Amino acid sequence: MKIDFANLTKAYQEHSSEFENAVFDVMSSARYILGKDTEDFEASLKNYVKSDFALGVSSGTDALLLAMMALGIRSGDEVITTPFTFIATAETIACLGAKPVFVDIDEKTFNIDPSKIEAAITDRTKAILPVSLYGQMADMNTINEIASKHNLFVIEDAAQSFGAQYNGQLSCSMSTVSCTSFFPAKPLGCFGDGGALFTNDKDLYEKMKAMRVHGQVKRYTHKYIGMGGRLDNLQAAVLNVKLPYYDEDIKRRQNVAKKYTALLADHLITPEIEKGRTSVWAQYTIRVKDRTALQSSLKEVGIPTAVHYPIPMHLQECFAYLGYKIGDFPISEICANEVMSLPMNPYLSDQEIEYITTNLIKNL
Incomplete structure (x- = not known):
């Protein structure tokens, strides 16, 4: 017997006609960037997670980067996170010139151990970035309490936990801003790279939305330093097929x-x-x-x-x-x-x- 680890072929075959129709509709419309499919997917994401705002972006890595850019994390700042994660978690902190400050994990859940966070906080700490590893959320209530006490942002790296629950609340709904990934092998995966950001803060959402298109607030008018971080409309079409299932x-x-x-x-x-x-x-x-x-x-x-x-x-x-x-x-x-x-x-x-x-x- 030969086992398939993620079985992406089967994931395609199960809804192949729907995928093909959705992708054909995008191609025939020739609207490849920020089209209706992306708008529809963002609305569905917001409703699914029960967050006020959702923003489709180009990858889970870019979601992390955009979140921290929008929160103003920069050189000299510190962000507390876990050393037991995929490199994107810490890499994006370093890309902004900030310092990743690691805290060990809970042996049972593999997630950051909240009891060790406060000892790592300094006057340069700006955020806590817990990772909801392997599909289970970190201890968000405890982390949020610590963050509130020290006036810190919380950024959930939910690249592996979209759809998971914590006392009835969904991953991506319990922090200042949350980031997820739709990499093909994720539980909800597209046919390439993709990701999303979630927040209940309207001003933060508007800022991230502008920064997703190079900080642009109207054509060729740039309020912020941003990036090209849009979710591909073809990928949004694929995810619109997958999300109801x-x-x-x-x-x-x-x-x-x-x-x-x-x-x-x-x-x-x-x-x-x-x-x-x-x-x-x-x-x-x-x-x-x-x-x-x-x-x-x-x-x-x-x-x-x-x-x-x-x-x-x-x-x-x-x-x-x-x-x-x-x-x-x-x-x-x-x-x-x-x-x-x-x-x-x-x-x-x-x-x-x-x-x-x-x-x-x-x-x-």
């Missing part, structure tokens, strides 16, 4: 995760979802010893795996200038050495799940 896709992902956990919990460390939260299971990530050998054995029988992420941010060469060293964030370092993601998509059959788990347990 998304809740069902989340349920199917959750069913796959439940089956994995039922079969694996007695054999290794499986993911934990905190009380009052849900996960959209961007990844199903376990912890194992001797990961390299295990990955090799699984690959031989047609089972792909992935590591999200093998090197924490504080040990990446590009962040050597920050002066961190091995041992500074021990939980992130342990997890980076042990995490392994199994195939996760809405289309995994019971037979495939059984095949994956049986071979995994056999090779532990």
Whole structure:
């Protein structure tokens, strides 16, 4: 048996005629930039998340960058975040000349540990940037309380958690501004790059909207330094097809995760979802010893795996200038050495799940 990790082919085939019609409509109209499809998608996003404003942008990375640019984060500022994440989280902070300040993670959720945040706050701290990793939201209530106490912005990196819930509130609805990604392998993915920003602050929304088109407030009149950060109208058309089916896709992902956990919990460390939260299971990530050998054995029988992420941010060469060293964030370092993601998509059959788990347990 050969397993598909994300099964993007099946995701296309399931609604192929709708995708083709939607994309053809955009091409035949020749309106490729900020057309009706993008406007419709932004309205649907806003209604889905229950935020006041939603803005389609060119990628999850550009969403983070635009959010921080609009909040005025600049050289000399500090932004507190997690070292256990994809590089875009910290990279965008550094791109603005600000300093990423790392705080270790909670071993159960892999998300930033709120109990360690206040010790990292200085008079240069401007924002807290929690990552809702693998599909489960960070502890947003506690983080928001800390931010309010210290007059800080909160920017949720929700690239992996769009659709997840925290005490009934949806990811992207609980911070100053939230950022998500529609990269193809995300739970809600387009056919290229795409992302979105969410906020309840009208002035911030208008500023980000202008900055998305080079700070332009009317043609060739530029109020801000911005960027070319628009969501492609073709990608918006694809996402308009996918969004109405998304809740069902989340349920199917959750069913796959439940089956994995039922079969694996007695054999290794499986993911934990905190009380009052849900996960959209961007990844199903376990912890194992001797990961390299295990990955090799699984690959031989047609089972792909992935590591999200093998090197924490504080040990990446590009962040050597920050002066961190091995041992500074021990939980992130342990997890980076042990995490392994199994195939996760809405289309995994019971037979495939059984095949994956049986071979995994056999090779532990």
